Amino acid sequence: NKRVYTFGNGKAEGRSDMKNLLGGKGANLAEMNLIGVPVPAGFTITTDTCTEYNEMGREKMVGLLRSEVKEAMKKVEATMNMEFGSKDNPLLVSVRSGARVSMPGMMDTVLNLGMNDESVLAIAKKAGNDRFAWDSYRRFVQMYGDVVLGMKPESKEDIDPFEQIMDEVKEAKGVENDTDLDVDDLKDLVVKFKAAVKKVTGHDFPVDPWEQLWGAVAAVFDSWMNPRAIYYRQINQIPAEWGTAVNVQAMVFGNMGDNSGTGVAFTRDAATGENIFNGEYLINAQGEDVVAGVRTPQQITKEGSLRWAKLAKVSEEDRATKFPSLEEAMPLAYAELFDVQEKLENYFKDMQDLEFTIQDGKLWMLQTRNGKRTAAAMVKIAMDMLREGMIDEKTAVLRQEPNKLDELLHPVFDMDAMVKANVLATGLPASPGAATGQLVFHADEAGKFPVTILARIETSPEDLEGMDIARGILTARGGMTSHAAVVARGMGKCCVSGAGECKIDAKARTLAAGGMTFKEGDWISLNGSTGDIYEGKIATKDPELSGDFGEIMELADKFRKIDVRTNAETERDAKVAREFGAQGIGLCRTEHMFFEGERLVRMREMILSDDEAGRRIALDKLLPIQRQDFKDVLNTMIGFPVTIRLLDPPLHEFVPHEKENQESMAKEMGVSVDVIKKKVEDLHEFNPMLGHRGCRLGNTYPEITEMQARAILEAALELKAEGKPTFPEIMIPLVGTVKELKMQEKIVRDIADQVFKEKGDKVDYMVGTMIEIPRAALTADEIAEVAQFFSFGTNDLTQMTFGYSRDDAGKFLPVYLKQGILKNDPFQVLDQEGVGQLVHTGIERGRKTNPILKVGICGEHGGEPSSVEFCVKAGMNYVSCSPFRVPIARLAAAQASL
Numbered sequence: 044n045k046r047v048y049t050f051g052n053g054k055a056e057g058r059s060d061m062k063n064l065l066g067g068k069g070a071n072l073a074e075m076n077l078i079g080v081p082v083p084a085g086f087t088i089t090t091d092t093c094t095e096y097n098e099m100g101r102e103k104m105v106g107l108l109r110s111e112v113k114e115a116m117k118k119v120e121a122t123m124n125m126e127f128g129s130k131d132n133p134l135l136v137s138v139r140s141g142a143r144v145s146m147p148g149m150m151d152t153v154l155n156l157g158m159n160d161e162s163v164l165a166i167a168k169k170a171g172n173d174r175f176a177w178d179s180y181r182r183f184v185q186m187y188g189d190v191v192l193g194m195k196p197e198s199k200e201d202i203d204p205f206e207q208i209m210d211e212v213k214e215a216k217g218v219e220n221d222t223d224l225d226v227d228d229l230k231d232l233v234v235k236f237k238a239a240v241k242k243v244t245g246h247d248f249p250v251d252p253w254e255q256l257w258g259a260v261a262a263v264f265d266s267w268m269n270p271r272a273i274y275y276r277q278i279n280q281i282p283a284e285w286g287t288a289v290n291v292q293a294m295v296f297g298n299m300g301d302n303s304g305t306g307v308a309f310t311r312d313a314a315t316g317e318n319i320f321n322g323e324y325l326i327n328a329q330g331e332d333v334v335a336g337v338r339t340p341q342q343i344t345k346e347g348s349l350r351w352a353k354l355a356k357v358s359e360e361d362r363a364t365k366f367p368s369l370e371e372a373m374p375l376a377y378a379e380l381f382d383v384q385e386k387l388e389n390y391f392k393d394m395q396d397l398e399f400t401i402q403d404g405k406l407w408m409l410q411t412r413n414g415k416r417t418a419a420a421m422v423k424i425a426m427d428m429l430r431e432g433m434i435d436e437k438t439a440v441l442r443q444e445p446n447k448l449d450e451l452l453h454p455v456f457d458m459d460a461m462v463k464a465n466v467l468a469t470g471l472p473a474s475p476g477a478a479t480g481q482l483v484f485h486a487d488e489a490g491k492f493p494v495t496i497l498a499r500i501e502t503s504p505e506d507l508e509g510m511d512i513a514r515g516i517l518t519a520r521g522g523m524t525s526h527a528a529v530v531a532r533g534m535g536k537c538c539v540s541g542a543g544e545c546k547i548d549a550k551a552r553t554l555a556a557g558g559m560t561f562k563e564g565d566w567i568s569l570n571g572s573t574g575d576i577y578e579g580k581i582a583t584k585d586p587e588l589s590g591d592f593g594e595i596m597e598l599a600d601k602f603r604k605i606d607v608r609t610n611a612e613t614e615r616d617a618k619v620a621r622e623f624g625a626q627g628i629g630l631c632r633t634e635h636m637f638f639e640g641e642r643l644v645r646m647r648e649m650i651l652s653d654d655e656a657g658r659r660i661a662l663d664k665l666l667p668i669q670r671q672d673f674k675d676v677l678n679t680m681i682g683f684p685v686t687i688r689l690l691d692p693p694l695h696e697f698v699p700h701e702k703e704n705q706e707s708m709a710k711e712m713g714v715s716v717d718v719i720k721k722k723v724e725d726l727h728e729f730n731p732m733l734g735h736r737g738c739r740l741g742n743t744y745p746e747i748t749e750m751q752a753r754a755i756l757e758a759a760l761e762l763k764a765e766g767k768p769t770f771p772e773i774m775i776p777l778v779g780t781v782k783e784l785k786m787q788e789k790i791v792r793d794i795a796d797q798v799f800k801e802k803g804d805k806v807d808y809m810v811g812t813m814i815e816i817p818r819a820a821l822t823a824d825e826i827a828e829v830a831q832f833f834s835f836g837t838n839d840l841t842q843m844t845f846g847y848s849r850d851d852a853g854k855f856l857p858v859y860l861k862q863g864i865l866k867n868d869p870f871q872v873l874d875q876e877g878v879g880q881l882v883h884t885g886i887e888r889g890r891k892t893n894p895i896l897k898v899g900i901c902g903e904h905g906g907e908p909s910s911v912e913f914c915v916k917a918g919m920n921y922v923s924c925s926p927f928r929v930p931i932a933r934l935a936a937a938q939a940s941l
């Protein structure tokens with residue numbers, strides 16, 4: 044069982060495709076050696092050893108590793124011509140973590156390991172530089188104390204004991220920068236640091252390099268289990284079993300003088316994707332100085348340096364003398380670095396993120412990996428590389444992270460403005476995008492200022508128009524499928540929902556958050572992609588749907604095997620979705636059509652009527668309005684199928700709850716306010732989500748179904764007369780038993796026959812159902828004998844399978860996610876293990892009795908990449924999602940087929 048893999052001097056025991064065993068860093072260090080890139084010699088201890096360590100503890104692990112590590116160290120010594128632990132010619136090493144996937148900043152690193160009171164003298168002599176040697180030594184004691192001996196304070200508020208000593212020494216000396224300390228100061232620091240170690244840990248600082256090494260290796264393994272790393276793994280779904288590798292590598296020094304330096308570079312621009320080599324470096328510095336931001340890093344290329352100087356308003360003279368580029372300051376090392384980056388990108392065929400050190404003019408590469416990038420860069424780099432012939436079409440499609448595309452579809456905050464922004468609170472990222480505006484607290488006041496943010500405790504159907512006018516929506520209550528969230532996503536409007544930390548007082552027109560109180564007209568900003576709420580006005584930028592974006596989508600369509608439709612009920616949403624490539628509507632929620640103006644009044648009149656006759660009078664008035672609505676929606680999707688769902692929500696959602704509205708309703712209907720009040724009270728339900736809704740409405744008030752079916756078919760006939768073919772699919776919601784569906788189907792078919800007879804013409808139409816109650820999935824064989832199609836309503840199906848109320852889950856889901864009881868919010872990411880079984884069962888049983896059954900999904904999951912992949916593999920015919928997620932679903936569906 045081999046646990047240690049060496050590399051150096053153009054040879055390596057590992058390769059880049061061994062990332063599972065060697066971690067990303069170790070595998071690529073090996074590969075760089077093999078392709079002739081200069082890398083300091085070293086070795087990698089495998090990720091499997093981390094798992095062994097976690098099981099058996101430090102002592103046994105050291106016993107297992109000792110002889111292999113000693114052998115490996117001998118090879119490093121031979122290559123570097125130095126000896127680990129020697130007094131005269133000491134080899135120093137770095138010890139770094141390296142998991143399969145990069146976990147930036149999550150785990151620990153120790154540099155300069157092997158230093159002690161003897162080796163520091165030898166290093167000073169060899170380098171001819173006392174200051175360098177003692178500075179390296181004090182850095183080592185500090186890093187070792189922090190990382191290995193656990194002296195780093197847990198929280199940022201607590202003071203690092205070493206920093207404190209450093210500050211005291213600097214103050215006593217009256218200097219500001221570390222670089223102003225002389226050799227004697229540094230010697231003094233080492234003594235004081237070691238005393239601090241003794242004081243805190245009760246032990247002397249270890250002087251034996253081997254003891255130091257085993258301590259550091261164990262610390263790196265331990266860091267896999269630190270709370271930060273555990274949390275990072277949780278949110279990125281990285282299994283704990285993977286473990287981290289440990290990379291032990293000969294130190295090279297960027298802090299040996301002005302002919303040394305260290306930096307990071309990218310083979311292309313990670314922000315824009317442009318094919319420009321770029322990066323930053325520092326002269327006479329060690330790696331952590333670049334990250335720590337104590338000194339202003341300099342640009343690698345001259346071109347980059349000139350651009351930087353312009354932005355930073357630095358004169359050309361200052362730039363050239365104080366902040367020269369690497370290209371100017373060390374032309375030879377730069378030329379070699381340029382060749383290496385070209386070689387690495389050509390070899391790995393992706394944009395590389397590099398770390399390098401120059402020691403006394405000689406270039407050493409310390410890391411290469413595929414660089415993180417913005418969505419714009421992701422798209423551009425893939426398309427450029429495809430055109431350059433570096434990658435093929437499939438690879439270009441697979442390189443896209445579907446969720447990231449969101450960044451390209453909505454306004455975003457200006458990066459420079461973001462840096463200075465103050466976060467007041469964080470809610471749920473309900474609908475992506477960036478919005479900045481003046482606060483309003485009532486929907487009918489959304490137009491009070493030119494650009495507004497509507498803040499509500501929660502939104503209701505009456506707020507629809509105001510939500511449309513506002514630039515962004517903030518609610519204190521409600522989850523990812525709350526009214527505000529669903530409606531905002533449909534509109535492509537930025538929304539942060541369920542921000543419980545925000546205290547909204549609509550009466551007083553104030554919002555309190557983050558220790559501040561905002562009044563109407565005050566500016567705030569929302570990031571609907573993260574859920575962050577900011578103080579004040581932050582500049583935003585409109586999205587650019589560049590040519591490359593369109594091309595990548597076309598490529599995706601080439602490989603995609605199922606359709607992507609949209610959830611839309613307005614002409615505008617449907618049009619947006621068409622532009623994004625939707626192939627029809629998978630869910631038109633008709634209730635959303637009743638939430639405003641005249642429609643709402645008629646709807647209320649219908650609901651508040653005493654009997655069927657009263658309801659029919661109101662429904663007759665609604666018919667022409669509905670017919671026009673359906674005509675408008677169908678008209679946007681000529682030639683494509685449109686699934687129209689009959690009325691679904693509990694009726695009480697439509698009735699007026701505020702006194703003012705009840706009064707005006709009473710006037711409208713010619714009854715007393717008390718009558719209205721009583722009616723509204725009668726409609727109250729203890730558990731409305733499980734109450735009088737869905738097909739239960741249509742089966743108790745068949746006249747509603749009659750009116751809606753008639754409106755749909757008459758609209759389709761009118762369009763047909765205009766020469767426009769449509770394919771309406773009438774969908775019955777919330778079916779649990781086949782009889783419920785049968786009753787509704789009969790009503791629809793009878794009306795259809797009637798309408799076709801009246802008009803002397805016909806259209807093709809289908810009748811199908813939502814599968815959103817577990818019982819429907821389980822009895823899908825019976826239901827499919829009646830239904831022509833199934834559309835999985837995974838919002839309700841999730842709600843009912845878990846028994847979590849969609850509207851109340853916000854109270855406990857965050858805790859469940861934090862504690863790992865749930866891996867994901869099941870209302871966002873389809874629970875394949877549980878809910879997924881019902882989907883599989885539903886499809887299988889449904890197709891058994893009805894082999895030509897059409898199957899899709901219209902819950903919010905229809906636009907979530909992992910759920911889309913599930914739907915493709917489960918054999919669905921299409922997914923349907925909100926308009927702004929259509930491109931994401933197209934891409935995810937393509938990837939699932941590759």
Ligand code: PEP
Nearest residue numbers: 815836837838839901902
């Ligand atoms: C569902 O339940 O998944 C669905 C699409 O319907 P709604 O969200 O309107 O209940």
Ligand code: MG
Nearest residue numbers: 815836838839
């Ligand atoms: Mg539903």
